[in-house]
Amino acid sequence: MQNQTEQAFSEILEENKHKIYRICKIYAVSPIEPQDLFQEVVIQIWKSLPTFKGNSSINTWVYKIAINVCYTSKARLEKKNLNPVSLESIKFLPAENSPGTDLLEKYDELKDCISSLNTLDKSIVVLSLEDLPYKEIAVITGMTENHIAVKMKRIRKLLLKCITKKLK
Amino acid sequence: MMEEELKDIWGELRDVWRSSSQSEKIELHMSGLLAELKSKVSRFEKDSIKKDIKTIKSSISQFEKDSIKKDITKITASIRKIIRYFKKKK
Numbered sequence: 699m700q701n702q703t704e705q706a707f708s709e710i711l712e713e714n715k716h717k718i719y720r721i722c723k724i725y726a727v728s729p730i731e732p733q734d735l736f737q738e739v740v741i742q743i744w745k746s747l748p749t750f751k752g753n754s755s756i757n758t759w760v761y762k763i764a765i766n767v768c769y770t771s772k773a774r775l776e777k778k779n780l781n782p783v784s785l786e787s788i789k790f791l792p793a794e795n796s797p798g799t800d801l802l803e804k805y806d807e808l809k810d811c812i813s814s815l816n817t818l819d820k821s822i823v824v825l826s827l828e829d830l831p832y833k834e835i836a837v838i839t840g841m842t843e844n845h846i847a848v849k850m851k852r853i854r855k856l857l858l859k860c861i862t863k864k865l866k
Numbered sequence: 867m868m869e870e871e872l873k874d875i876w877g878e879l880r881d882v883w884r885s886s887s888q889s890e891k892i893e894l895h896m897s898g899l900l901a902e903l904k905s906k907v908s909r910f911e912k913d914s915i916k917k918d919i920k921t922i923k924s925s926i927s928q929f930e931k932d933s934i935k936k937d938i939t940k941i942t943a944s945i946r947k948i949i950r951y952f953k954k955k956k
Binding site: 704707720736741790791792793797809827854858861862 | 872875876878879880881882883884885886887888889890891892893894895896898899900901902903906907
């Protein structure tokens with residue numbers, strides 16, 4: 699049983715590490731590093747896996763944990779109510795094929811615009827950029843699918859307005 | 867902005883978003899990580915429980931102080947009422 703959990707944990711983490719990291723990068727505001735948030739998410743996945751009931755897909759479950767942990771850990775780290783964890787077995791190294799400067803600059807602009815949104819809108823837009831259907835976003839955020847569609851229409855406009863203004 | 871143009875920009879934003887995690891390589895040394903998690907998680911939980919108990923204790927003592935204050939105010943008010951009543955009777 700323990701081995702099965704460990705096997706599942708390894709697979710989930712390996713498969714989802716990049717999406718988790720993308721979310722952590724959005725929620726991390728200096729001095730909190732995305733790597734700190736990433737480690738918090740890893741710990742939470744490890745703690746929660748034995749109680750995962752399969753009511754939602756693993757994909758939805760991982761996103762839900764990542765969003766919740768990033769949000770709460772950020773708040774707790776800001777209040778100095780949480781000591782950042784240090785897991786030595788996770789290493790972040792510069793990628794050999796890093797995206798170009800142009801793409802990185804555009805990402806910084808996008809991050810700025812997403813950061814200007816409120817907490818709920820931020821999580822909705824992040825999940826939408828991850829290409830999740832409204833149905834899954836609704837499960838993660840606890841809202842209805844229709845509500846997500848309405849909100850998304852407005853958020854997309856806001857975001858596009860912000861980004862075109864920055865890129866001009 | 868035309869609908870088509872909006873779609874294009876949104877598509878571009880998705881690409882920018884997806885590539886954002888490619889600037890770093892995330893290496894997970896799984897056997898070491900599992901060992902770390904097994905040893906650290908229980909310690910974190912213990913620490914967290916200790917912290918929660920401390921918070922509860924401090925909130926309880928504050929609650930008790932507030933409650934005693936309230937009781938004293940009530941008792942003082944009742945004694946005053948009784949004194950006033952007897953004064954009137956005299």
